Amino acid sequence: MSRHRVYVARRLPDPAMDRLRQHVDMTVWPTDELPPPREVLLREAAVSDGLLSLLTDRIDGALLDAAPRVRVVSNYAVGYDNIDVAAATSRGVVVTNTPGVLTETVADFAITLLLAVARRVVESDRYTREGRWKSWEPLLFLGQDLYGATLGLVGLGRIGTAVAKRAHGFDMRILYHDVVRREDLEHDLGLEFTSLEDLLRRSDFISVHTPLTPQTRHLISTDQFRLMKRTAVLVNTARGPIVDPDALYRALADRQIWGAGLDVFEVEPVPADHPLLRLDNIIVAPHIASASVETRTKMALMAVDNLLAALGGQRPSNFVNPDVWERRRI
Numbered sequence: 001m002s003r004h005r006v007y008v009a010r011r012l013p014d015p016a017m018d019r020l021r022q023h024v025d026m027t028v029w030p031t032d033e034l035p036p037p038r039e040v041l042l043r044e045a046a047v048s049d050g051l052l053s054l055l056t057d058r059i060d061g062a063l064l065d066a067a068p069r070v071r072v073v074s075n076y077a078v079g080y081d082n083i084d085v086a087a088a089t090s091r092g093v094v095v096t097n098t099p100g101v102l103t104e105t106v107a108d109f110a111i112t113l114l115l116a117v118a119r120r121v122v123e124s125d126r127y128t129r130e131g132r133w134k135s136w137e138p139l140l141f142l143g144q145d146l147y148g149a150t151l152g153l154v155g156l157g158r159i160g161t162a163v164a165k166r167a168h169g170f171d172m173r174i175l176y177h178d179v180v181r182r183e184d185l186e187h188d189l190g191l192e193f194t195s196l197e198d199l200l201r202r203s204d205f206i207s208v209h210t211p212l213t214p215q216t217r218h219l220i221s222t223d224q225f226r227l228m229k230r231t232a233v234l235v236n237t238a239r240g241p242i243v244d245p246d247a248l249y250r251a252l253a254d255r256q257i258w259g260a261g262l263d264v265f266e267v268e269p270v271p272a273d274h275p276l277l278r279l280d281n282i283i284v285a286p287h288i289a290s291a292s293v294e295t296r297t298k299m300a301l302m303a304v305d306n307l308l309a310a311l312g313g314q315r316p317s318n319f320v321n322p323d324v325w326e327r328r329r330i
């Protein structure tokens with residue numbers, strides 16, 4: 001039997017590449033820092049049976065129409081807003097993602113950003129390196145305590161829950177807003193379910209953990225910033241467009257809120273001359289919340305296993321569109 005042909009849109013950790021190589025013929029986009037241009041993706045997809053895609057690769061109906069052999073798109077991420085899932089489903093293409101394995105690592109990073117903004121870690125680092133430290137000062141780099149403060153979680157799925165567990169250890173009061181109420185977790189972790197407005201008014205720290213959907217695009221915008229405390233810290237490790245960047249800029253520049261930490265941006269990579277990057281009350285990172293050696297390897301192996309399972313006619317573990325499986329066997 002001839003081997004399946006797969007296009008891999010970026011080099012992944014070695015164990016995953018080795019596993020793929022054993023089972024399929026693959027072409028890998030060689031440039032680590034940049035995604036394949038659209039024309040390359042179209043050309044490679046046209047001759048492939050499966051795609052291993054990243055959140056930087058737009059997989060839409062036009063691409064799938066140009067790729068009649070493609071039966072599976074395995075996304076190397078838990079989020080899949082780069083894929084037109086309806087277009088894939090209507091063409092019988094299986095879409096998979098990598099949920100669960102990155103939950104704890106992303107939650108660690110959300111807490112990292114909360115603490116780093118609250119305790120002004122990046123400003124302090126710069127100040128110390130620049131030789132501006134003259135003596136111990138009572139008022140130098142005063143920050144906010146995470147300990148004992150109120151945390152508002154927007155979205156209480158896997159990652160939101162993992163953040164709640166960590167916040168519990170900081171003796172925080174934890175509010176959450178979600179479209180689904182989780183009474184089991186309310187009881188176990190002492191969480192309080194609130195409206196979004198109530199959460200924004202009462203929280204000292206706000207951390208965003210919803211997927212990007214039409215309902216969550218600019219969920220946090222001018223009206224929402226107006227509700228926040230002047231001492232509030234906002235952290236977004238979910239998806240950039242959930243927070244309106246212009247409204248965030250105004251809120252930070254006018255000191256309407258105290259600070260922000262962003263791992264994700266509306267446009268990625270964020271341009272170096274973006275106004276947000278001129279502010280001193282924001283900490284930014286280049287979408288690295290899941291970037292630990294162990295987690296990125298687990299994600300890659302999961303994405304490979306999903307791809308190989310679907311190509312081999314077995315049910316992948318992590319379907320985004322399971323109904324495709326019922327309708328159309330590979």
Ligand SMILES: NC(=O)c1ccc[n+]([C@@H]2O[C@H](COP(=O)([O-])OP(=O)(O)OC[C@H]3O[C@@H](n4cnc5c(N)ncnc54)[C@H](O)[C@@H]3O)[C@@H](O)[C@H]2O)c1
Nearest residue numbers: 079155156157158159178179209210211215237238289290
């Ligand atoms: N920065 C990163 O590297 C990184 C890494 C992993 C995940 N993410 C993002 O984090 C998101 C969450 O991941 P997860 O594994 O916790 O997903 P999940 O599906 O387990 O949780 C998402 C939660 O958001 C809730 N939700 C959906 N729409 C909502 C709305 N309109 N208002 C309020 N709540 C809403 C859902 O009910 C669910 O509880 C992913 O979709 C992904 O985009 C980012």
